[in-house]
Amino acid sequence: MWERTEKDLVETEVVIVGGGYAGLAAALQLHDHGVDFTLLDAADRVGGRVLTESRDSGVRLDHGGQWIGPTQIRLHALATRFGCGTFPTWESGKHIEVWHDGAAVPYLGAAPADGPGITAYTHITETLDTLARTVDTTEPWHTPGFVEWDAQTAQSYFRAHTDDPDALRRLALAVQGVWCAEPYEISLFHVLFYVAAAGGWEQLMETGGCAQDSRFVTGAAGPARAVAALLGERIRLDAAAHRIEHDADGVRVHTADTVYVARRAVVALPPTAVRALSFAPALPVSREGWLSHSPMGRVAKVHAVYDTPFWRAAGLSGIATLYDDGPLGVVFDNSPADAAHGVLVGFVYGDRLTDWSRLDDADRRAAALASLARVVGDGAARPRDYTEKNWSQDPYARGGYEAYATPGGWTGYARHGWRTPTGTLHWAGTETASVWNGYIDGALSSGYRAADEVITALSAQAG
Template sequence: MTTQRTLLLPTSVPVVVVGAGYAGLSAALELADAGTACLVVESADRVGGRAFTEQRDTVIDHGGQWVGPTQHHLLALAERFGCPTFHTHETGWHLERWSDGTLARYTGAAPDEAAGIAEYWQVARRLDELAATIDVEDPTSSPHLEEWDSVTVRSWFDRTVISPDARRRLDLAVQGVWSTEARDISVFHLLFYIASAGSFEQLMETDGCAQERRFHRGAQSPALAVAEQLGDAVRTRVTVLAVEQDDNGVEVHTDAGTVRAQRVIVATPPPATARIRFGPPLPVDRARWIQRSTMGDVAKVHVVYEAPFWRAEGLSGVATLYGEGSVGVVFDNSPDDASIGVLVAFIYGDRLRSWSALDREARRQHVLETLTRLYGDRAGAPRDYVEKNWPEDAYARGGYAANPAPGAWAEHGARGWRRPVGRIHWAGSETASRWYGYIDGAISSGKRAAREVLDEEVPS
């Protein structure tokens, strides 16, 4: 979406929405559908937030890209605006490179006889059992809140998982879904996240799960369609500096002027929210929650070829890699018609910190050497190579989502997670009960925040 900064901001509007990611756009759409006018302001020069599609030789999704069958809000939005999807390619042999360098071929979710795999699945079932005890609408009501939020996932794995190989598999699972290391999140947050998705398998797998489908025109396409419908109500390249509220309303101060409103929906990631000055200051629990919510560390690297040559060799393009290399997971990200070949490599956590310290050519060589070991010499000669290192993004400062630090749920979750502060309401994937951390969760959070506003009978 091109910037609309050249248009003057209105001096007043019933509702201001801060942030034009999926949360902010869905909030604005919900308000518009109910006949309530709003203004959406976004610091970046585009809409979509952590969903960012670029048209190069083919469609490249730098951010969120998948949709699963239980992600009803995203599917409904895509259907409303005519954004078709297609099945993620996973036909053929998957590859697993183990920590000793051995390479195995397999089909299904994992190699049947691989090291540590039996206990890995036992732990997955146990996590599902524990997650089922958490009420995702009221997570801090869990009787085990303090116990589980006081223990890191790393400590829990070390204490309860016997096989070092199973722990190695679980570590990569945590990196792949939470884009962080197991030492950085609590058992409670891990369990809440699993509960919000429905199961451990929903987070990890493709068919029938979170990675089942992709968008023909990229995952940003529904967001672009919503912004197009909202028209001049969406203004990019407008940065909110302060939000001040009193008994009569709210003033939203931006670098393009001040707007008076009755209500504000803040739909930005925690790092962006932290840069806004609030008057009066936010309650301690809300402020601490923002401060202690840390974005994940992940980079997506797309490598483009003339064709998906690995398919002719019976390979799916899916790979998991354990050990010292930079890349953790690889997927086939080619378009549905296979007119061009694309592999996408994910780099997480500690691996990202080491890899991102290298210069660009060294980073490129690390990735291409990994792909060459997996798919042969042709993988070392791409026609295009593009990186998106999300911690370096000026607005998100990480991805996929923010993870509350151990102890944050127990200490500040009840009052700090998403409870409105006066006339200020909170949206964003990190405030979702279902599909926390995903586009679907962002959409549902925007709808919830809009309903909170509408329940206050804001004038249209």
């Protein structure tokens, strides 16, 4: 099984594959417990699906994860430990719904009190909340409705409960906005599990007090960079793992020029990146089946930078949901804490991303700016800076925000394949979290859990 090699050998107690927030959390936990480790990341930076860029225009943008909510206690603790401040999401003023006929309808408050499809939408999402309260987020297969709900898509459930096309439009945009998937793709049980892991539907959807409450003053990669600075040379960048050999005695992780020999490994990657590795011996059917039922969502983030947040003078918040045929589904005011510039961020999800990404650069930009103009007026058409990040084309994540389960995935494979260690291999990554699954906070808890598994196993061996 051990491949003969001329590569350099590096011995380490634990090797961590992946330097997103999950891998960094595992590393920090091992560091705090005095356990030797080496962390490998394929990219030339840490942070993974959290990517903060300082632009020539002088503004700092978060292309990936950016928000933090008040119940995301692990992320708050990490930010506090490393002195990374946050500020509330800009949300004063009137929000806009751009309806499928192009009408732009303003409203105040967290969600519109009335409008097309609202009654059925509210009824169905309240029902989802009720069902989600029965989900066991630690051992989901013990949930009473597990098999029945995992056998259907969100779409089949929605259509069984309403034929109101406007309610279906609202439900579809909600699924796109939270999972970057279409309702026809995602397991209803996965939706319920995820709602439960976040603490309710409203937690997923709203700004103040919920998941989109606040942003990081220096960008969401700030805590990741601070952890990396503390851990120093134990983090190896530009070190893509491509093969992992494992048995009861230990693991050997191969990069292009080095083999890392360790007693245990923490694999802290999104499911698609795990499937890109070769394992010897092959992974168990349960783990492989779980991974193959866990595609990544489809999302791009578009940023347009202006001299000022000019929409505020018109009483607009810059927050919008769009049900028309433009590429953007949701827009937020992403201006910095000091509002030295005006910044709008737009999200392109699911089928709209597939269509939009077929356009050339100029047409994609024109279509995105036209969407922004429907929200804040013609001033949106002339940004001083514009940039896109299509996560489906990111070489390491291959999608975002996270992987979701397709029907049958939980039922067929999760009991043994979701996060149960495979011998000396321990599984982390936000997709393995019970709380805030899919979020940075979930990535952190998954890394701490995997590190705790390793610490327990190593001390059992030592004892």
